[in-house]
Structure formats: structure tokens, C-alpha cells
Amino acid sequence: MARGVKTGGRQKGTSNKVTTDLRQLLKEFVTGELNKVDSLLEQVEAKDRLELLVKLLPYTLPRF
Numbered sequence: 001m002a003r004g005v006k007t008g009g010r011q012k013g014t015s016n017k018v019t020t021d022l023r024q025l026l027k028e029f030v031t032g033e034l035n036k037v038d039s040l041l042e043q044v045e046a047k048d049r050l051e052l053l054v055k056l057l058p059y060t061l062p063r064f
Helices: 017-042 046-060
Strands: none
Touching: none
8 A cells, every 4th residue: 555645546525436426326226116116016916015014114214
């Protein structure tokens, strides 16, 4: 590991292209899947739908 003055690489604060591309790809994938959620939930039994709702509540409502 070099000690002293940094002489190469990205400037501080410059984003990594691979990270930026990966984030964009994941964002598009998740958006596409979220658009399918309503139709997928209609195919699930009421009991399973309720279990899913209970699991997701902590991500949407604060705990008391």
C-alpha cells in the first residue's frame, strides 16, 4: 500500500461506473417487478396474502 500523496485513480466523490450501471439495472428490474405485484397477489390464496402483508408491515409502519 502506498503511503503519502495519492497520484492516480478517481477523484474523491467521482462515482464508480460499474456501481452506477448496476444500480440502474437493479432499479429497472425492481420497478418492473413492482408493476406485476397486483396481478401476482390476485393469484395467491388469502391466507398467504395476509402472511405477506404481515411480513411487509414493519417496512411501512413504525413500531410502537
